[in-house]
Amino acid sequence: MYPFTYTKAADTREALNAGRRGGRYIAGGTTLVDLMRETVERPGSLVDISALPLREVTVTRSGGLRLGALVRMAEAAAHPKVRSLYPVISQALELSASAQLRNMATIGGNIMQRTRCTYFRDVTAACNKREPGSGCAARDGYNRSHAILGTSDSCVATHPSDLAVALAALEATLHLLGPDGERTMPFADFLLQPGSTPNREQALKPGELITAVEIPAHPRPLRSGYLKVRDRQSYEFALTSAAVALHIGGGVIRAAKVAAGGVGTVPWKLPAVEQALIGERPSDRLWTEAAGHAADGARPLTHNGFKAELLTRTVERQLRTVGGTA
Ligand SMILES: Cc1cc2nc3c(=O)[nH]c(=O)nc-3n(C[C@H](O)[C@H](O)[C@H](O)COP(=O)(O)OP(=O)(O)OC[C@H]3O[C@@H](n4cnc5c(N)ncnc54)[C@H](O)[C@@H]3O)c2cc1C
Ligand code: SF4
Secondary structure, X not given: OXXXXXXXXXXXHHHHHHHHOOOEEEOOOOOHHHHHHOOOOOOOEEEEOOOOOOOOEEXXXXXXXXXXXXXXXXXXXXXXXXXXXXXXXXXXXXXXXXXXXXXXXXXHHHHHOOOOOHHHHOOOOOEOOOOOOOOEOOOOOOOOOOOOEOOOOOOOOOOOOOHHHHHHHOOOEEEEXXXXXXXXXXXXHHEOOOOOOOOOOEOOOOOOEEEEEEEOOOOOOEEEEEEEEOOOOOOOOOOEEEXXXXXXXXXXXXXXXXXXXXXXOOOEEOHHHHHHHOOOOOOHHHHHHHHOOOOOOOOXXXXXXXXXXXXXXXXXXXXXXXXXXX
């Protein structure tokens, strides 16, 4: 390790002041400390935000759900309101990392985690995300786990968060607080595709904090769930994943929310799949037809061509499970 300063913010004002002076927020520390050990990240000053009052889970007046940024992944997954209103969130969290990590790691930190691209984590490799302009070792390297959607010539890394896939599907909003005050932002605009600046990963302004995630009220009853396909059954990131939420009334699909993980440079919303479902009656044929749009626009690399078909099958299976014809 290298020298850095550490302060623990007693309240939000103290945290923002330290953030404004260039301090880097640390919540559960489960990913930032790793990256510091590997010298991928070298913040000169850490601001511990774990004591801030951002640990509430509340049902909003409109019937949506608000998760404070410092709610632990395990707490959120087990919360009765999360389980009953949005099982897709509980399942995405429970299928993430390990029990020990979920007990420490927070909702805000999970959204902010950085890619697991091995070249990004190897400081001797070329990586435009870590060192702009140095190249991308993954493009022509071993890219089995990399993205097939939203890639650019500069970067092909996936976003690793499972929770973020559920948030993308459910069209969540982020609550942010910074030196200029509070603002909200659709989650869809928060994580940035790489383009020519893969080092710029989120739309946060300097010193801004995520304070909460809000899921809007969706028509009820809403059936939802998360399917994650990976090389091992636990403690592994997704090769592909699907978050699905369906509102079925009078035997017809009235609302459909679908997103995929493990395949995009950001969590990947699937509007063509959603459109194919709305107004239709659940059937095996419908799931297959709708899932046929899941990999629209995919551009596989040398080692990850299998992901397009795996994604289609993942989405189809999860539509069938959530839609009730499994
Ligand atoms: C071995 C291993 C396996 C894992 N497997 C999975 C998996 O399968 N699926 C998955 O989704 N995740 C997985 N993870 C990632 C894990 O979920 C993250 O490490 C965790 O969610 C990060 O949360 P944290 O609170 O510890 O973040 P920290 O390490 O404290 O912070 C991470 C980043 O977020 C920033 N930050 C934190 N809170 C805020 C805030 N409120 N506002 C603004 N910035 C903030 C920090 O500055 C830092 O840049 C795995 C991690 C490990 C180590
Ligand atoms: S894919 Fe992105 S993160 Fe991985 S080496 Fe290339 S630029 Fe770096």
